[in-house]
Amino acid sequence: MSMNITPVKKGEEVHFKNPSKKFYEAIGGEEGMRKLMFNFYDKIYESEIAHFFPQDEEEFEKIKIKNTKFFIQICGGPKVYEDEAKGMNLNEFMIRVHDDFSINEKARIEWLGTIREALQEVEGVDEEILEDFWSYLDNFSKLTVNSFADGSTYYAAYTQAQEK
Numbered sequence: 001m002s003m004n005i006t007p008v009k010k011g012e013e014v015h016f017k018n019p020s021k022k023f024y025e026a027i028g029g030e031e032g033m034r035k036l037m038f039n040f041y042d043k044i045y046e047s048e049i050a051h052f053f054p055q056d057e058e059e060f061e062k063i064k065i066k067n068t069k070f071f072i073q074i075c076g077g078p079k080v081y082e083d084e085a086k087g088m089n090l091n092e093f094m095i096r097v098h099d100d101f102s103i104n105e106k107a108r109i110e111w112l113g114t115i116r117e118a119l120q121e122v123e124g125v126d127e128e129i130l131e132d133f134w135s136y137l138d139n140f141s142k143l144t145v146n147s148f149a150d151g152s153t154y155y156a157a158y159t160q161a162q163e164k
């Protein structure tokens with residue numbers, strides 16, 4: 001399984017496609033997504049980027065629940081995150097959420113490496129379907145990077161490829 005991380009390039013247009021619903025179905029719907037995302041956030045708690053997140057366990061639990069709802073919806077499940085996005089396009093809203101944090105390429109790579117570990121523990125999902133989900137994560141995460149080595153902050157222009 002490849003799940004390669006491609007580097008973010010300052011100023012480059014980012015193309016991404018929302019994950020195929022096949023991933024949501026293959027992982028076992030809401031329950032499967034919850035298992036994956038909770039495992040991921042447990043790993044985040046032990047990662048190099050743990051300091052970005054609330055240290056209080058109860059607060060962290062709330063983040064897990066909220067974030068899982070986003071992933072359920074973006075993967076084609078029920079619209080359980082709709083109210084959080086306050087009517088904005090889900091992906092645009094998600095980029096704005098990350099504006100509050102100074103995220104650089106190193107943090108992105110740690111984030112991706114952590115979710116990749118959680119994905120490697122998932123059983124029974126075809127490689128092709130996993131790669132489709134991965135491609136969304138790899139590309140979309142570039143848009144959360146807002147802090148660069150030269151000290152500049154920059155938000156990449158983004159293009160969302162049309163679902164076929």
Ligand code: HEM
Pocket residue numbers: 049052053054063066067068070071084094097098101103107108109111112136137138140141144
């Ligand atoms: C594919 C890329 C990513 C997705 C889909 C994603 C998704 C999310 C979601 C759904 C939330 C919760 C938003 C809310 O309702 O408040 C969130 C918050 C957050 N994310 Fe991400 N994220 C991504 C990449 C990253 C990266 C690379 C970092 C690097 C550090 C990061 C750090 C954070 C932080 C610090 C929060 C806020 C936690 C808090 O509320 O205290 N995210 N993200």
